[in-house]
Amino acid sequence: MTRSRSLVLLLAATALSTSLASVTMAQTPPNPPLEPGAFATSDATDPYLWLEEIEGERAMAWVEAQNTRTLGILQGDPRYQPLHDQALAILESRDRIPQPGLNRDGTVDNFWQDATHVRGIWRRTTLDSYRTQTPEWETILDIDAVSAAEGKNWVYKGVTCLPPEERLCLVSLSDGGKDATTLREFDSVSRTFVEGGFNLPESKGEASWIDADTLLIARDFGEGTMTSSGYPMVVKRLNRGQSIDQAVELFRGQETDVLVGARVLRDADGVIQATLIQRAINFDDNEYHWVQPDGSLTRLSLPERTDIEALVSGQMVFTTKQAWTAPSGQDFQPGDVIAYPLQAWLADPATTATLVLRPGPRESVEGITATRNRLIVALYENVRGGVYVYQPTDAGDWTRTRLDLPQDIAVSLGSASDADDRVFVNVTGYLNPSSLWLANAATGEATSVKSLPEQFETEGLVVHQYEARSADGTMIPYSVVHRADMPMDGSNPTLLYGYGGFQISNLPGYSATVGKLWLERGGVYVRANTRGGGEFGPAWHQAAQQQNRQRAHEDFQAVAEDLIARGITSQPRLGVMGGSQGGLFMGAMLTQRPDLINGAIIAVPLFDMLRFHKLLAGASWRAEYGDPDIPEQRAWIQAYSPYQNLRAGQPYPEVFIHTSTKDDRVHPGHARKAAARLMELGYPVLFYENTDGGHAASANLRESARRIALEYTYLSRRLMDAPAEE
Missing domain, CATH: 3.40.50.1820 (Alpha/Beta hydrolase fold, catalytic domain)
Known part of the structure; x- marks a missing residue:
């Protein structure tokens, strides 16, 4: 399963003794007279448009x-x-829980910042070592060192590794914290950037691994390839050794879309079960297109307000934010969690879907993930959370059990294993220091692994x-x-x-x-x-x-x-x-x-x-x-x-x-x-x-x-x- 780990927030100056009015007059340049009409209802009636010039000389002064x-x-x-x-x-204290990412080989990854590592390090240890008070970490990538060597203010934005080996990775680096990032191929075993490897210049967008030599990328490819929202609207296939302008276009959205991207659904062994193109028409509505082996596209029969959440035991699980009648004639409600047997549904859109979960009027689904054999759901009732485990049965329905975690508190799902059924869960409350639990979704048992002191x-x-x-x-x-x-x-x-x-x-x-x-x-x-x-x-x-x-x-x-x-x-x-x-x-x-x-x-x-x-x-x-x-x-x-x-x-x-x-x-x-x-x-x-x-x-x-x-x-x-x- 592809891993993506990312981080839903000057010198002291002498106080001025002048009055606020004089400060305002001195620091705000004269404005042109306003045209008749309400303030800032047009460009002509907004005297401060010049402040939108992000690094304009006048604005920065x-x-x-x-x-x-x-x-x-x-x-x-x-x-x-x-x-x-x-x-x-507090921020630099080592009394913080290092958030873990479970790898298939049983190791645990973490991104860590402290007084010594201001920009942070990507590091790794074994699960057994992680569970101790003083884990023995090995540094995979030092962002401070990279920044110093390259004279950049790099901010780490996450890493995506190719399953199942998880050796080849794409590291996202942002200049100063922007959403736009560069993507650089990194070998997590040799712990070096791959010479001549994939290196995508700064852009908003994403990339997904197909195999060791192929990426699906949504980036800024030049004029006419970005939406009016500033995100990519084109997905291309990029092969190793190709320049970006040689990549082959697979899908093109519309300029009015929010963005377009690729989604690769893999089973627990890392084998691709479907490659999808997601077209986000707006912030709520999506289209999903199935990329068939010959490169042709088929739009999937899903409601527009859909989020694909997980693939578990051959079942594609998704949520919908709208009332929907499926091609099978089944009726679903906003908030429902629904599952299709993926391969059967791709072959026949009228395949019967299964209702996994219908939240009540004071409930909400706040997170979904999957282990090798189980679906894990963070479900809140009246703003208090619990974690439930769902498993498909041979009869076509889903069983449900609740993990043994503290009650009446907040929960969030952490990294889940696709090698077994373990999942990390974060537990916290306004007056409850955060604790990290490792749960076995197959048995429902959960044990506290780490907890913060007050x-x-x-x-x-x-x-x-x-x-x-x-x-x-x-x-x-x-x-x-x-x-x-x-x-x-x-x-x-x-x-x-x-x-x-x-x-x-x-x-x-x-x-x-x-x-x-x-x-x-x-x-x-x-x-x-x-x-x-x-x-x-x-x-x-x-x-x-x-x-x-x-x-x-x-x-x-x-x-x-x-x-x-x-x-x-x-x-x-x-x-x-x-x-x-x-x-x-x-x-x-x-x-x-x-x-x-x-x-x-x-x-x-x-x-x-x-x-x-x-x-x-x-x-x-x-x-x-x-x-x-x-x-x-x-x-x-x-x-x-x-x-x-x-x-x-x-x-x-x-x-x-x-x-x-x-x-x-x-x-x-x-x-x-x-x-x-x-x-x-x-x-x-x-x-x-x-x-x-x-x-x-x-x-x-x-x-x-x-x-x-x-x-x-x-x-x-x-x-x-x-x-x-x-």
């Missing part, structure tokens, strides 16, 4: 000025350095789940981590985190930095499970898509109101935080309900929703938000787009906006323009842009520590220093 001012303020706070030192100690003081802390009533009456669950003796008088500094999009669930988890830098210091931490996420399956997500996006914003606002109504916090003590889609969440909170909050961390955000589809990967998100080029859809987007809805004379608190120059997913222009507009309107703003780091906003552990310390210094200033009433 503005960024440098903002960084100098913001770092001067936050790093000048006496709390910054202790917070930074604590964050760095990294912050949990004595006296409790977790409660509450529900808030949203504007349309829907009950929205949320979790609160706080001291058991917390006064219910609104005096508690509270951080509310949200995401709410793309069917990504906001699940419980142990965060040492949240615990050490916030909870230990008296803060309250809250996670909201709003619609738009996947906490209760596809319907929970689809309820806040497109014209219904505002529902997710109302859900988040309802949680904030409920926190205040319960006396957990109050407006002067309440701050919100989110990144990417979550940054859009924060922008909507700022522009719609600033009366509820006294601070907001807006990280790598979407903000100008009338132009999101024109910037980097933005076109791929039209299925989520709608299309601003269609008047009806533009109207509902403009109603909540934060950039267009910023107004003078509002009770906006000082916000902290941060992004990365190297983010090639969400354009840094969103964050830059948000800050510039707020400053123009006279509001206090802190803005920081890391010049490396990609969408995670940090390229290594030291940059991560700085970002985290900046965030919690800001939160301390806004929420812990706030008076009881303002």
